[in-house]
Amino acid sequence: MKIKNTSGRGQRELKVKVKTARGRKLSSTRWLERQLNDPYVLAARRDGYRGRAAYKLIELDDKYRFLLPGARVVDLGCAPGGWLQVAVTRVNALGEKQGKRVGSVLGVDLQEVEPLPGAEAHVLDFLDEGAEEQVKAWLGGKADVVLSDMAAASSGHKQTDHLRIMSLCEAAAHFAFDVLDEGGTFVAKVLAGGAEGDLQHLLKQHFRKVANVKPPASRADSSEKYVVAQGFRGHPESDAE
Incomplete structure (x- = not known):
């Protein structure tokens, strides 16, 4: 299984930024942002797997x-x-x-x-x-x-x-x-x-x-x-x- 290069080297990428919501911890915001930008998370959704x-x-x-x-x-x-x-x-x-x-x-x-x-x-x-x-x-x-x-x-x-x-x-x-x-x-x-x-x-x-x-x-x-x-x-x- 190969995932397309998302390292940022040699290309410019769009990264999803998550605003810190009221009542949400900073650590939770960081986790959510990482999930939204993780190529394996995206691939799992595409391929129908239950997790990365x-x-x-x-x-x-x-x-x-x-x-x-x-x-x-x-x-x-x-x-x-x-x-x-x-x-x-x-x-x-x-x-x-x-x-x-x-x-x-x-x-x-x-x-x-x-x-x-x-x-x-x-x-x-x-x-x-x-x-x-x-x-x-x-x-x-x-x-x-x-x-x-x-x-x-x-x-x-x-x-x-x-x-x-x-x-x-x-x-x-x-x-x-x-x-x-x-x-x-x-x-x-x-x-x-x-x-x-x-x-x-x-x-x-x-x-x-x-x-x-x-x-x-x-x-x-x-x-x-x-x-x-x-x-x-x-x-x-x-x-x-």
Whole structure:
């Protein structure tokens, strides 16, 4: 997915300015102005995606090719459903690509997600006891891809937020170890901040390739990046066998 150049280099652009309204915080005005001028937000509206985050997954998959026809996908923290939309199309969940294998897409989130053809979404906290068994039951077996674009609610304290999201990412990784089939892929959002070393070490023990990337759709002023771990070696309990 390519977005037309909107950097301002080599061309003159029209930028939407938002006036500060009575009762609206300055931070809210800045957020609104950024949304109105964000090419990915505009592209999402044009292409029918539920959010600009869809393009992050598109760009990651264009590079690493893990959403293949026939793949079984689990999306952790799937609301509002942009990643589900991308996965449904790419794994051929609706069977629209004749002659290609038909995949499946399962999403879980703390909040309800608007129904999406080709995807099955459930309200579930995957950190709860028994959540892994429940997801396996919905899957009917193992998964080929585990996705996580989860982020903890911001506390306003950068280091605290970093530790919270790293904790979520590590939990998602352990979840992936339990549900992924051999050769599977784990993709998750992390925040740069110095505490991701343990996660990298953990993933390298269980995957053949681990890459860290900041897709173009990720805002330049954000510290987020994504880890793409491919070639799952198998369930930890089977390593000694």
